[in-house]
Amino acid sequence: xxxxxxxxSVVAKADTQGDVALxxxxxxxxxxxxxxxxxxxxxxxxxxxLFVAAVADCFVLTFRGIAGLSRFSWVSLECNxxxxxxxxxxxxxxxxxxxRARLRIPAGANEEQARRLLAKAEETCLVTNSLKVQPxxxxxxxxxxx
Amino acid sequence: MLDTALAGRRDALNPAELLLAxxxxxxxxxxxxxxxxxxxxxxxxxxxxxxxxxxxxxxxECIDYEIVVDTDEPDRRLELLHDNVKKYGTVFNTVxxxxxxxxxxxxxxxxxS
Numbered sequence: 001x002x003x004x005x006x007x008x009s010v011v012a013k014a015d016t017q018g019d020v021a022l023x024x025x026x027x028x029x030x031x032x033x034x035x036x037x038x039x040x041x042x043x044x045x046x047x048x049x050l051f052v053a054a055v056a057d058c059f060v061l062t063f064r065g066i067a068g069l070s071r072f073s074w075v076s077l078e079c080n081x082x083x084x085x086x087x088x089x090x091x092x093x094x095x096x097x098x099x100r101a102r103l104r105i106p107a108g109a110n111e112e113q114a115r116r117l118l119a120k121a122e123e124t125c126l127v128t129n130s131l132k133v134q135p136x137x138x139x140x141x142x143x144x145x146x
Numbered sequence: 147m148l149d150t151a152l153a154g155r156r157d158a159l160n161p162a163e164l165l166l167a168x169x170x171x172x173x174x175x176x177x178x179x180x181x182x183x184x185x186x187x188x189x190x191x192x193x194x195x196x197x198x199x200x201x202x203x204x205x206x207e208c209i210d211y212e213i214v215v216d217t218d219e220p221d222r223r224l225e226l227l228h229d230n231v232k233k234y235g236t237v238f239n240t241v242x243x244x245x246x247x248x249x250x251x252x253x254x255x256x257x258x259s
Binding site: 004005006007008009010011012013014015016020022024027030032034038039042045046047048050051052054055057058061066085092094098124125127129131132133 | 151158159160161162163165166167168169170171172173174177178179181189190191192193194195196197198199200201203204205206233234235236237239240241243244245246250
């Protein structure tokens with residue numbers, strides 16, 4: 001890992017019509033459009049879905065990192081995030097983030113440790129730590145049958 | 147492609163880049179929404195967003211942006227457009243209270259942005 005602080009950059013480009021192109025150095029471009037809730041086509045990544053994706057991606061990768069450092073054995077993790085947008089004091093914003101994590105661990109793995117690591121991943125998520133709205137984590141740990 | 151590893155893939159977005167992508171798309175969406183209401187004439191927009199991640203606690207220490215608008219509108223109208231971007235962006239309004247989010251809206255030069 002490179003020494004901190006890390007720097008990240010993204011460029012968004014738009015003409016008067018059509019998709020917004022989101023670009024980063026060395027990254028494939030992402031076409032983006034407003035979500036259906038704001039009159040968009042619904043078949044593109046929107047600012048809102050990208051935002052929720054950042055939360056889900058960050059949670060999964062943070063867990064992967066923490067589990068690796070703890071030498072914790074696990075099989076798979078599915079993270080379902082729902083963000084709620086509402087208008088508060090005339091400001092439209094995300095007011096809630098529900099994170100539902102389903103972790104599958106091998107038989108014999110420590111279930112309690114699994115839950116602790118999931119909670120730790122939530123606490124140390126780069127993205128949600130950068131927001132005022134804090135996520136609510138619901139975790140399910142499934143143990144593989146031997 | 148959203149998958150990344152701690153060691154880092156260089157061809158996939160990481161969470162911080164996804165967040166910056168969401169923020170920049172939000173600002174463009176906001177501009178597209180208010181342009182008809184303001185009767186603001188523009189030919190194109192480009193937004194550059196740069197974030198700095200701190201280690202402990204892990205969070206985005208600051209996010210800077212530059213909105214480059216290709217337009218012939220007067221400067222005061224550029225300020226008005228920027229004010230609207232800051233007021234009505236869903237992701238902008240969610241990120242702003244949690245980190246040091248700041249930036250400028252400028253006119254594209256005649257040679258392009």
